[in-house]
Amino acid sequence: MVVKINENYLKLKSSYLFVEVARREQEFIKNNPDANVIKMGIGDVTKPLVPAVIDAFRNAVEEMADGETFMGYGPEQGYEFLAEAIIKNDYETYGVSLDTSEVFISDGAKCDTGNIQEIFGIGNKIAVTDPVYTVYVDTNVMAGRTGEMGEDGMYEGLTYLKCNAENGFVPELPDEPVDIIYLCYPNNPTGTTLTKDQLKVFVDYAKENKALILFDAAYEVFINEDNVPHTIYEIEGAKEVAIEFKSFSKTAGFTGTRCAYTVVPKELKGFTEDGEEVEINPLWNRRQTTKFNGVSYPVQRAAEAVYSPDGKKQIMEVVDYYMENAKIIRESLTDMGLEVYGGVSSPYIWVKTPNNMDSWDFFDILLNDANVVGTPGSGFGPSGEGYLRLTAFNTLENTLEAMDRISKLEF
Numbered sequence: 001m002v003v004k005i006n007e008n009y010l011k012l013k014s015s016y017l018f019v020e021v022a023r024r025e026q027e028f029i030k031n032n033p034d035a036n037v038i039k040m041g042i043g044d045v046t047k048p049l050v051p052a053v054i055d056a057f058r059n060a061v062e063e064m065a066d067g068e069t070f071m072g073y074g075p076e077q078g079y080e081f082l083a084e085a086i087i088k089n090d091y092e093t094y095g096v097s098l099d100t101s102e103v104f105i106s107d108g109a110k111c112d113t114g115n116i117q118e119i120f121g122i123g124n125k126i127a128v129t130d131p132v133y134t135v136y137v138d139t140n141v142m143a144g145r146t147g148e149m150g151e152d153g154m155y156e157g158l159t160y161l162k163c164n165a166e167n168g169f170v171p172e173l174p175d176e177p178v179d180i181i182y183l184c185y186p187n188n189p190t191g192t193t194l195t196k197d198q199l200k201v202f203v204d205y206a207k208e209n210k211a212l213i214l215f216d217a218a219y220e221v222f223i224n225e226d227n228v229p230h231t232i233y234e235i236e237g238a239k240e241v242a243i244e245f246k247s248f249s250k251t252a253g254f255t256g257t258r259c260a261y262t263v264v265p266k267e268l269k270g271f272t273e274d275g276e277e278v279e280i281n282p283l284w285n286r287r288q289t290t291k292f293n294g295v296s297y298p299v300q301r302a303a304e305a306v307y308s309p310d311g312k313k314q315i316m317e318v319v320d321y322y323m324e325n326a327k328i329i330r331e332s333l334t335d336m337g338l339e340v341y342g343g344v345s346s347p348y349i350w351v352k353t354p355n356n357m358d359s360w361d362f363f364d365i366l367l368n369d370a371n372v373v374g375t376p377g378s379g380f381g382p383s384g385e386g387y388l389r390l391t392a393f394n395t396l397e398n399t400l401e402a403m404d405r406i407s408k409l410e411f
């Protein structure tokens with residue numbers, strides 16, 4: 001007997017991007033120990049949890065210290081108090097009603113967007129945008145829904161929907177039949193959004209083709225445009241065709257605290273090989289109750305406080321701080337004659353490299369000549385070549401300093 005591995009894992013390309021960014025950054029720092037390097041590649045929040053959240057978190061920890069209020073295993077799907085707060089604030093505000101049984105609280109949108117594929121058949125044809133949040137791709141590679149990665153950086157068997165300046169970062173509908181489409185809006189990495197009408201095109205496609213949309217709205221809190229939907233369920237009929245993922249990570253600085261949720265509407269149906277219709281909600285419920293133990297009680301109380309009047313106010317101050325940085329980056333780079341996208345309803349700014357330089361060459365110029373670290377767009381997919389991502393998660397002072405340094409460069 002020998003142990004047989006899941007050979008699909010061998011198809012995965014090592015996550016070269018952030019490793020290589022760190023390597024080049026470290027090498028630069030080693031050769032230039034006095035340089036003040038400004039990191040604008042960070043895809044993580046930097047501000048601490050707000051006081052309203054900390055108070056609720058601390059109170060819940062105190063409850064755990066007392067035999068009268070101690071909590072053991074909770075419901076795997078999350079506590080009702082948090083599901084109710086989510087529905088009231090994130091859905092009813094936008095005219096969407098949901099039942100708490102349709103909301104699954106979890107420890108991350110990365111985990112949920114990664115795990116969701118296991119309740120769907122291996123034969124489903126998958127579409128992703130290009131560039132893409134790599135979790136969607138890699139988890140389908142692991143499951144065996146793709147072949148090998150080709151020379152062009154695309155996995156065989158996956159459908160890539162190009163997003164670039166030419167199409168205004170609005171993906172076109174797949175030109176071959178697909179069953180499942182991953183969409184992330186506001187988008188990571190491009191920072192661009194879809195309007196209600198643009199998203200409706202996908203919802204209508206899914207309805208017509210009995211396809212499913214997996215909608216990642218992790219950056220919803222940053223939306224600043226009126227015609228951009230805060231939830232896919234603002235689009236008529238979306239409950240029949242879409243699962244939505246949201247997270248407290250970027251919303252409320254929970255990247256190290258861990259809380260997110262996934263909405264699986266009761267209306268959503270899939271099919272057996274024999275064409276029999278099956279509700280998807282009970283499948284995800286079964287998956288979560290079998291493999292997941294729920295989010296800790298203090299963390300769920302902390303997340304609930306995000307929706308308190310003080311919590312909302314304090315969180316909007318943090319969001320506004322990041323978005324002021326985004327505005328500065330967008331406007332400064334535009335003034336320098338660079339083409340920039342995103343940054344209006346997103347903490348990410350997607351910069352077209354000057355003179356058709358490739359992503360890594362532009363990365364090196366920014367690092368060596370301005371001591372600013374970005375993330376090369378090519379690392380997010382072939383259509384990211386020729387772009388670079390900057391983030392608004394640094395301090396205002398560093399953001400201003402970085403823009404001042406970049407403005408002195410000659411391209």
Ligand SMILES: *Cc1c(COP(=O)(O)O)cnc(C)c1O
Pocket residue numbers: 107108109110111133184188216218246247248249250255259260
């Ligand atoms: C940061 C991020 C998330 C959130 O992930 P968590 O696991 O909840 O921290 C989800 N999707 C995208 C595209 C992200 O960038």
